[in-house]
Amino acid sequence: MLPRTVAISVALSTLATLCVQGCASNTIVPGSQGVTTRESMIVAGIKRTYLLHIPAHYDTIRRAPLVIVLHGHGESAENFEKYTGMSDKADAEGFIAVYPQALGDPSDWHTAVDGPRKRDDINFVRNIINLLERKYRIDPRRVFAAGHSNGGIMTYRLASTLSDKIAAIGVTAGSIGMIDETGDTIRFATPVHPVSVIHFHGLADTDVPYHGGAESDGPDNIVSVKNTISFWLTADHCPTAPTSRTVSDDRNVIVDNYTPCAKGTAVTLYTIIDGTHRWPGDDVPWYTFPGRDDSDIVATDVMWDFFAAHPRVN
Numbered sequence: 001m002l003p004r005t006v007a008i009s010v011a012l013s014t015l016a017t018l019c020v021q022g023c024a025s026n027t028i029v030p031g032s033q034g035v036t037t038r039e040s041m042i043v044a045g046i047k048r049t050y051l052l053h054i055p056a057h058y059d060t061i062r063r064a065p066l067v068i069v070l071h072g073h074g075e076s077a078e079n080f081e082k083y084t085g086m087s088d089k090a091d092a093e094g095f096i097a098v099y100p101q102a103l104g105d106p107s108d109w110h111t112a113v114d115g116p117r118k119r120d121d122i123n124f125v126r127n128i129i130n131l132l133e134r135k136y137r138i139d140p141r142r143v144f145a146a147g148h149s150n151g152g153i154m155t156y157r158l159a160s161t162l163s164d165k166i167a168a169i170g171v172t173a174g175s176i177g178m179i180d181e182t183g184d185t186i187r188f189a190t191p192v193h194p195v196s197v198i199h200f201h202g203l204a205d206t207d208v209p210y211h212g213g214a215e216s217d218g219p220d221n222i223v224s225v226k227n228t229i230s231f232w233l234t235a236d237h238c239p240t241a242p243t244s245r246t247v248s249d250d251r252n253v254i255v256d257n258y259t260p261c262a263k264g265t266a267v268t269l270y271t272i273i274d275g276t277h278r279w280p281g282d283d284v285p286w287y288t289f290p291g292r293d294d295s296d297i298v299a300t301d302v303m304w305d306f307f308a309a310h311p312r313v314n
Contacts, residue, residue: 033058034091036081043127044120050128051077051099054136056091063139065095066132067307068125068158070151072173074106080148083282085300093304096136098128102151109154121154122161129165141312146170146303148279149208156188156228163191167312168265170303172200172279173208176228179221187223187231194236196265196310200299201225202275210271229258229269236261242269248296264313268306270297 034056040049058064067090071080077099081087090097102109103119110121125145132138145166147155152174159169177187203210212224233240242256252274258267272280281298 036087041124041127041131043124046103046119048103048124049077049101051081051101052132053081053087053090053097053099055094055096057094058096058136059094060137063137063142065093065142065144065307066129066138067095067097067304068128068143068145069097069099070109070145070147070154071099071102071107072147072149072151073108075151076107077101080151084146084148084279085282086146089300089304093308095142095304096132096138098132100125100128102154109150109157111150111153111157122158125158126162126165129162139311140165141314142167142307143312144168144170144307147174148172149174149277152208159195159197160188160191163193163195166195168196168198168307168310170198170200170299170306172299173202173205173277174199174228175208175212175222175225176231177223179212179223185223185227190231190235193312194262194265195232196261196267196306197229197232197236198268198270198303198306199225199229200270200272200275200280200297200302202272202277202280204274205277207277225269225271229256229267232267233258233261236265236267238262238265238267250296253296264310266306266310270299270302272297 033054036051036053038049039052040047067086069080069084069086071077081099086097110119129143133140143165145155145158146169152171155169155171156174156176159166177185179185201210208222210225212222212227214221238258238261242258244254244256247253247255252272254271256269261267279299281300
């Protein structure tokens with residue numbers, strides 16, 4: 001048997017080694033809570049930037065959820081933070097929000113499901129998650145992603161590729177893939193692990209049409225919402241028949257819930273009858289997309305409730 005002092009020394013040495021390998025530093029710069037900062041990293045030789053919002057009452061003891069928020073085509077992380085109100089939600093609920101910035105002018109996420117790699121957006125997001133897990137006490141069971149339009153399609157790509165990291169996603173006006181010139185559907189790969197999905201889409205959306213088909217301002221043929229949801233029902237081993245309800249006084253919003261699914265996951269679809277290409281419930285008058293601001297639902301609030309109810313089940 002080792003002497004008591006030697007045993008304590010060995011134990012402390014072992015603990016220190018484990019902490020170097022896996023403990024978050026959890027260092028909070030004074031004044032950084034409740035504010036958004038611009039951060040950067042090098043990915044594949046290219047400087048990439050993102051906004052980071054640490055909640056106002058960040059708890060250095062408890063593990064915090066992480067929500068990754070992806071802007072749409074031609075937009076910026078700064079505008080999308082304001083548009084979604086996700087940082088305000090982060091302050092209220094205690095999660096960390098991060099807003100990666102796409103490259104290009106106009107900005108655009110590499111959502112292609114075929115063809116050459118233009119930029120390493122997948123590893124950009126993976127590296128952000130890994131970095132924040134080292135710096136803060138992130139709950140690995142509660143890493144989520146959300147996106148709109150081109151950012152929504154990218155969110156589906158993240159869920160397909162990073163299902164080892166991401167527990168649930170929220171998408172507005174997105175799709176799981178494209179239809180090529182021969183009529184073949186090109187989708188992302190089926191994720192290795194089930195991922196919970198909540199999707200919002202307006203029937204009057206012409207940019208990413210609800211029923212699929214050609215975009216109003218581009219050459220792509222979009223996979224329909226029906227086929228997008230079907231992809232996730234198969235991936236998550238969900239029942240094919242939903243329970244349906246309306247959630248607005250004028251019956252403008254229909255909710256289809258598909259549950260139970262594998263490992264506690266769920267798939268939920270919000271259809272806004274006269275909704276257009278918007279983040280439902282936004283109240284930013286200067287934002288570029290026209291159409292109804294459907295205050296019957298607020299996507300940011302509904303998404304967070306869905307995320308909170310669907311952590312990863314080990």
